[in-house]
Amino acid sequence: MSENVTAQEGVLRELRILIASGQLEPGQQVVQDSLAASLGVSRVPLREALKVLEGEGQVTYHPHRGYFVADLSIDDLVEVYRIRSLLEDEAIRVGVPLLTDEDVEYLEDILNDVEAAAKSQDVSAVTAANRRFHFALFEASNMPRLVRLIKNQWDATDAYRGVYFAAPTNLAHMNQEHRTMVAALRARDVEKSVALQAAHRENSVSVVSQVIKKP
Amino acid sequence: MSENVTAQEGVLRELRILIASGQLEPGQQVVQDSLAASLGVSRVPLREALKVLEGEGQVTYHPHRGYFVADLSIDDLVEVYRIRSLLEDEAIRVGVPLLTDEDVEYLEDILNDVEAAAKSQDVSAVTAANRRFHFALFEASNMPRLVRLIKNQWDATDAYRGVYFAAPTNLAHMNQEHRTMVAALRARDVEKSVALQAAHRENSVSVVSQVIKKP
DNA sequence: CATGTGAAGATTGTATCCAATCCTTGGAGC
DNA sequence: GCTCCAAGGATTGGATACAATCTTCACATG
Structure with missing residues (x-):
């Protein structure tokens, strides 16, 4: 299996799975502190991964309020x-x-x-x-x-x-x-x-x- | 004029200008430390802005080597x-x-x-x-x-x-x-x-x- | 001369800490 | 009861510090 070069890369993969599997439910806020902890990393790589997902439209972002799992109408x-x-x-x-x-x-x-x-x-x-x-x-x-x-x-x-x-x-x-x-x-x-x-x-x-x- | 809610937002705008105006030349590495300093912010918001630009194809990213301004063939x-x-x-x-x-x-x-x-x-x-x-x-x-x-x-x-x-x-x-x-x-x-x-x-x-x- | 090697410096990756903002909750005033 | 407001907690935004990795370059070795 391909190993991750960076933690952020692995976090991104994990996030995709969490979203795709519905463990992160649409509309739900992504609380960085707890999620980072559960992934075993700090908030920095998590936030960068979230920025990627935002660019793909997988999550939405509201300044000072956070990231929310996008739900498709x-x-x-x-x-x-x-x-x-x-x-x-x-x-x-x-x-x-x-x-x-x-x-x-x-x-x-x-x-x-x-x-x-x-x-x-x-x-x-x-x-x-x-x-x-x-x-x-x-x-x-x-x-x-x-x-x-x-x-x-x-x-x-x-x-x-x-x-x-x-x-x-x-x-x-x-x-x-x-x-x-x-x-x-x-x-x-x-x-x-x-x-x-x-x-x-x-x-x-x-x-x-x-x-x-x-x- | 619209004010920036976050620094990152402003950094993103600045980066777009730097790239569009050619002050950051295609192919050139984006050295985070100096660029962040010249923008008056730390590397954290700069890196998140770069992730956005990566998603748009404006810069390319190589793990542990950094971001490079994309040049269009x-x-x-x-x-x-x-x-x-x-x-x-x-x-x-x-x-x-x-x-x-x-x-x-x-x-x-x-x-x-x-x-x-x-x-x-x-x-x-x-x-x-x-x-x-x-x-x-x-x-x-x-x-x-x-x-x-x-x-x-x-x-x-x-x-x-x-x-x-x-x-x-x-x-x-x-x-x-x-x-x-x-x-x-x-x-x-x-x-x-x-x-x-x-x-x-x-x-x-x-x-x-x-x-x-x-x- | 070509090639490998290793240490120093440069740069990126991540963790941690503090500041800024938002949200909630409780109470005061009407 | 309803609205407004303030204080506290929760959460995000950003700066700093340190660890990991890469790059460079001098030097040894064949």
Whole structure:
């Protein structure tokens, strides 16, 4: 496993997990003193990590009042996915024609990881491998800034997406979609790739919106 | 003028100016100790401000080595403008149909500011008012996250755009473009608005790319 | 000459301490 | 009861001090 070079880096990772898992609830204030203590660091690296999350829209900041876990309204969710579609479509349109045969093979390797994780019911491994797959594709665009923005949009909804891969039917469906997508990639069929990625997003947004509606 | 609630806020503003004006040169390391001293603060608020700029891509960060002012390659520039066009097109497509008559009037008021600043050769006032105009338009979309991303892209090239408004011919050209655009807005002509905004960008990118090429 | 090594200096990373601000709570006045 | 206000506690903002890491450079070694 990759070790942390700085404490702040580890704190950032921990914070993402706390938010994504809902242990830090949306709307709740992030009390720096207690949280820093529970993470075993001082407030300085925690605050810098929070600044990063603020930039990503994961937390909001009010001077002299502190940081609060951002909660997504349905409107926010719609906006995030609209932005995702703009950015992802571009990444795929640019990237697919640039794919080498080795790239396609690499993507298939990742898909094998996804399916292996699915078989062993390891939800977190599935989400991780799924993410690797899609971002390997996006990175084929050779547009690092674009990829970073896409990453931010994914992170913004991470807290709500955990449930998706829990249902076995969803897993099966996803695997099928992935295989279809790789076929489109191998054929360098740009528009079909874009359409399949869009379908993937639609699944995600419908699931997440149900999670948001509940409370 | 708006006062700073926190030092960090002011530091961030100062840093943006230092970068945009080239006093902090691209590629150069940001030495925290001396910079903090010259800004009259300690390293803590400076570091948090740098984290914000890192998130915007204005500086890069290497653990244990520090922050370095990002310099845009031509490739970066092209990417930033490509992203801008994706995002701005969407903002305009969504926003223009939502414009109220009051919104259009407000936009015209800003244009008057722009032209007044142009007449008095106040370059920084022109850039500020120009920015207000375009973002007032973008904000009509009611998509705050989208607007924020656009803002980041503008900031990423701010350091290089200073020259544009120095030339009087550019100023005249810009005023004409703006007036044409307002006419399109008043007619709620979405596609024409998008096209005019695109032309505006093209001007900007050609100017900036010349600035980058030189050194 | 090339290369490794180690110590000193420079710079960043983090902890701790104090100041500034905000929020709560209780009571006084009406 | 309602509103205003003040005091105390809680929390954040920032400065300082120290630890960890990197960089540089002189020097030894092959």
